[in-house]
Amino acid sequence: MLGAAFVLALVVAAPAMALSGKPSFSAGLYADGQTYGTKAAAIIPAATAATVQSYDKLFVITNGATGQLPVAEAAPGNPMFNGGRWYTHTVMWTPAGIAAHNGVLPVLMSYSDVNYHAGMGHLSITPGTFAGGPPAFFVCPLLPVK
Secondary structure (H helix, E strand, O other): OHHHHHHHHHHHOOOOOOOOOOOEEEEEEEEOOEEEEEOOOEEOOOOOOOOHHHOEEEEEEOOOOOOOOOEEOOOOOOOOOOOOEEEEEEEEEOHHHHHHOOOOOOOOOOHHHHHHHHHOOOEEEEEEOOOOOOOOEEEOOEEEOO
């Protein structure tokens, strides 16, 4: 939940069309196995069938391990990165996933990690956000952690 709170604080704490705030070079999310900071930018309209491929997925794990941050589908330097346009997906560890890890969940740090565990039936992924979560669609750059 800490990760969700971080994204929520960045994206929801300011007016919808003109989010402001200083860049945070502290770890705020994982992407491609690394941590990134960010700066709130803007909530944007929902994707359409024609535009959804231009968004990267942001996976917000609601019942993850201690230290779990949201996980981005891609990051700068990855050819699949779409420049910081995000589509939030809500992720929960399933009872089978929790049992498979004897209750000691791993920290997911990449899209590969998310896909692996989803494929094993360890994660439930729902497109969209949750009550009190970050917006479903927003723009937010990724910044190197300093």
